[in-house]
Amino acid sequence: MIINTNWLKQYTDFDYSYEELGDRLTYLGLEADPVPNPLASIEKIVVGSVSNVREHPDADRLMVCDVFDGKKTRQVICGAPNVKDDIKVPLVLPGCQLPEGKVKKVKIRGVKSEGMIPAEDELGLSDDHSGIIILPDDAEIGQDFRKYYSERFGSNFEIDLTPNRPDCTSHIGVARDLNVLTENELKIPDTDFEEDGDEIEKYVEVNIHDPEACPRYATRIIKNVEVKESPQWLKDRLKSIGLRPINNIVDAANFVLMETGQPLHTFDYDRLNGEEINVRMSEDGEEVITLDGEKRELDDSVLLICDAQQPVAVAGIMGLENSEIIDSTTNLLLESAYFNPARIRYGSKYLGLQTDSSYRFERGVDPENVIYALNRLTNLIVDLANGQVCTGLIDNYPKKIEQPQPKVRFSRINKLIGQDFDPDWVVDKFEKLGCKILDKDKNSVKVESPSWRPDLVREIDYIEEVIRIYGMEKVKSSRTIKIQPDYSRNDRYNFNRVVRDKIASYGYQEVYNNSLFSHEEKDFNLFDLEPVKIKNPLSRDLAYMRTNLSSGLVTTAADNINRKNRDLRFFEIGKVHDLNFDKDNKADEYEHFAMLLTGNLEPVSWKYGQRRTGDFFDLKGDIQGLIQYLTGKEAQFVDSEMTKENYNQIVKIVIEDDILGYICQLNEELLDDQYNVEEQKVFVFEGSLEILYKHFTPEINYQPVASYPAIERDVSILVNTSTRVGDVMELIRNNGGKHLQEVQFYDLYQGENIQENKKSLTFNLIFQNPERTLKDQEIDQQMNIIFNQLKKKVDAKLR
Amino acid sequence: MDIFDEVKDSIDQFHQELSELDVEERAIEDFRIKYLGKNGIISNYFNKFGQIPNDKKKEFGKLMNSFKNEANQAIESLHQKLNEKQTKQEFFDYTLPGVKPVEGSIHPLSKTMDDIASIFQDMGFSTELGPEIETDYYNFQALNFPENHPARDAQDTFFVDDKVVLRTHTSPIQVRTMEKQKPPIRILAPGRTFRNEAIDASHYCTFHQIEGLYIDEDVTFSELKTTLYLFVKKYFGEDVALRFRPSFFPFTEPSAEVDISCFKCGGIGDDCSLCKGSGWLEILGCGMVDPNVFKSSGIDPEKYTGYAFGMGIERIAMLKYGIDDIRLLYGSDKRFLQQFKQL
C-alpha cells in the first residue's frame, strides 16, 4: 500500500525527515520501503511560461513557441497537441539527462530549438504520452521543477502491511499510529453539509437478509449531481499515489477510501430497479457482469448487493456494470458498510478477484467508522458536484459489534518480555492507542479495544503493543542464555551429514533437484511407489511428488552432457513419497539417496596417460565402500529379477535381510531418444537411507593385530566363461578353513592361449593364525581342499 | 730413481687424486690438464721416451699407453658423472602438475543448513524432522491460521486435497514435537518446504527452512534477542549489526523480523544492489510462541513461555555466496557445483 507524505501531513504534524519517517514506521511494524523519486537524478528542468505559439514553417505537425525560463526567453519546438499560449510548463534545458537520452540544442528543418517541453512519460512520471505536462497557474516561473514537483506531490512509501493491521490501510490510520509515538493530535476533517432534499426513506429501504455476513449497511442519496472532471487538488492527491483520476464522483470515493480506509460504493440511483437494496447470498449458478466487463458465475456463498430485481454489486469486492456511474448520472446512492471479513475473503478467492475494497474488508474495517466515511464522501460530492443531499441516512445495524475487553496483567508483560515496565507508562500508552480504560489496579488493567483494531483481543495482543511502542530495539538483551544439555548423538540429521561427506569424498558432487516432477514422462520408479498428485500444480511438468531421485539425477546429468560436460559423478539425498489413503497426510514418506556415474573418472593426466572410464564396477565399489564405512558390513549384490524399460540391468543390493536399493545401467536408446545423449554409458544407484541408518554402526571393535606372519598363495584357474567370479570367491571362502583371512581377485583373462569358452581367474589368498606360525604343509592341505571343491563345483582346471 | 718407479708412483698418485676428486667442472678440467694437458704429467713422460734404453722402450710404451688410456677413460667417466649430476639438478621439473585427487562437493544449501545447525546444536538444540506432505491441521490450524484468514495468503499453498498440503514451512514440526514431548523443549526443525509460486530468479516452488523452538518456564523475548545476536555474529561475522522490527506471524506474538546490516555496502545503502539501498538485509522471522499454539498442543500457556525463530536457507545461501538466481541452486550445472569444493 502506498502512503504519501504530503497526504499524511494533512492529518498529523511531524518533523521527521523522509528517512526518519521511514524508520519510525518500520519500527512500529509498518515496514516502509522508500519509493524512488523518478526525478531524483534529473537536473536542469525549470518551470517556464509559454507564449507566441506559431506553426513551424517547414513541418506540418510541429509548433514553435517562446518559453520564458525566469531569466531569458528560449525558442522551443513542440509537437504536442495541447501546447498553447499562456500556459506554464516544465522546461527541459539543453544538457539535461532524461531517461531516454540527453536533451541538446538542435535545429529541426532549419528552426532552432533550445530545450524541450516534456510529456509525463518522458520524465518517467507515468506512461502518459498524450500531451505535454501543463502546470497550474500558480507555479512560480524559473523554479527548479524537481523542487516544485516534490512540494506538490510529496514522497511515497510502499508499506508492506501485515494482515493483522487493517487499521493502517489508510492515511488517517497511519497518522493515528504515528501519533502514538509523537503524541500529536489527530486532525480528522469535519463534515459539514446541508440536507436539503426529501426524506431518504421516500427513495430507498435497505433489507439485510444475512446479518452475520453483513452486520452493518448505511446509505445516503444525493440528487442532481454533475459528473465532471475533478479539481486539480483531488487529481493531484490520487496521482500522487499512482491512481488515475476518472471523474469527480469516482475520484471522491477513491479519495475517502485512501483517507479513511473505508471502502465506499456509488450507484447510479436511476439505474436501480425499485426502491430497495437487498443484501443477500448468491444462488448457485447465478451470473453477474462485474465492472471490469467479466461475466462471472457464482456459487451459493458470495454476498451480493441487489436492487428489487437483480444483483448490482458483489458486496465488498466490485460493482456491476448495470449500476455504475456514467456521464449522464444525476442521482446517486452511496454505500458504506461493514461486511464479515471471512465472507468477503471467500468471495474474493472464489472469483479470483482482489480489489482495494476486498483487501480492506477481508482484513476487517472499522465498523464504527462507517457513518463518518459516508458523511465525508457526501460532503465531498456536494462540494465537487453540487448535489442535494436527501434528509437523513439509513443505517441498518441490527446488532452492535461489541469490542473485546481483556485484562492485562503487568507481571505477565514483564515475564514474557524479560524486562520490567512501569504500569503507569503502560496504561498511558493503551489510552494513546485509543483503548477505553475500564478498570485498573496495581496488578492489572482492564481495557476495551478500539473498534479499528480487530487484532487486539487477548492479553498477549496487548503485550505485543507494549513492546511495539516501547521499541523492540530498546528491549535489553539478556546477559546469559540457558543451554539445555542434549545427550542425543548420531541422530538422523547428523547421520545424513556423515553420508553426504563420505559420498562427496569419493568424488561425487551433491545436487538438489525439485521434489515436483512429471510422473507420466519417464519411469525410474525402482521402488514401485504410487506418486502423490498435486491438485493445483504450477504446470503439468510439476504435477506429482517424486517417487525416486534417479530421474532428477539423469536429467541433471543429461543437461550437463548437453553442455559438453561429460565426466560426471552426482549424488542427491532427498524425500520420496508413496500414496497411502490410510494416512492422515495421504502419503508414506521415505528418504532416499542416489548416485550417478558417467564418463571418465579423472581428468587426462601427463603421468598416467589414458583416462579411465567409469562403469558399473566403479559405482559398485563406491557403494561397497560406503556401506563398509557406515555399517562395517558386507553388502550382497543379487539378481533383482526385475525388468524396467529404462534400464539394461538391475542389480539388487541387500544388507542382511534388508533391501538397500538398486544399481543399474541406463538404457542407451532411452538416453538417445529422451535426453539426446549418445555414446555414453550412465550408471545409477538409488537406495533407502532408512535402511542404511538401520545398519549404521558407529562403534569400532578393535581386534588385536596378529604377530605371527601371514602366508600368501596365488591361485590361477580356468573356468567356463559363464561361471560367476562371485560364486568362485564364495567357494574359496567357504572352503578356506578358519585361517583364511582374505581372498583378493586380481586378474581376469580371456583370449589368446586360452580355450574359446574358458576364462582364467587369479586369486590371492592370505592365511594367518593369530596364535602361531602356520606351516607350509597345513596350507598345502587347505589349498587341496579348495582345488577339489572348485573342480567339483565349477569344473575348474589349475593353470 | 728408476723412471719406471716414477711412473708407477704417478699412477698411484693419479688413483689417489681421482678418488678424492669433486665431481665439479672446474676440478675435473684442472685434473685433466694436470695429467693429459700439453705439459701435463703424461706428456712429460712421453717426452722422455728418447732417454729410455732401447730394450726397455717397448715395456715403457706399454705402461705409458695404459696410463694414458686409463686417464682418458677416467676423465670421460667423470664428465659423464658430471653430466648426470647436472641433469638430475637442472632437469627435475617440479612444475609439472601434481596428480590431484578427484574431489566431490557439498551443495551450498547443505553447507548453509549444516553451518547454521551447528551453531544452534552447540547451544543445546537437538534436531527434529517432520513430513513434507502435511495435514492442513499441522500446517495451518494448529499454528493459529484460521480458515479464510488473509494470513494464509502469505503462503501460496500446494494442495493434495482439501485437508492435505505440501508443507509451506517447517513450523508443523513445532506442533508435532510439542504433542509428543513435555517442556523443556529445545529443538531445531530443518527441512524442505513448498510454495505455489511461479519460478523466477528469486522464487522457486521448493525451498528449505530451519526453525528453532525453545519452551520452558522462563523463556523471554530478551533471551531470544541474545540467542539471535549470538547466531548472527557467529555466522555472519562480529561486525554485522542487527535490528529487530515488529512483524506478524500467526503462530508467534509478539512477532519480529530481524535484519542484518548489509555486508556488501556495510549498511551505507546508496546504490547497493544487494540491499536495494536500504542498508539492511532481512534474514529471519521470530517471536514468542502464541498461547493458541500452546493450547492446541496441550501445553499450559500460563506456566510456560517460549520463543521460535525461522529462516530460509536459500535466501541465506544466496546472500552469503553472492548467488543472484535461485534457479542455479536446483538441477545444477557442474561448473556451478564445482565452486563449492572449498571448505
Ligand SMILES: [Zn+2]
Ligand atoms: Zn547494501
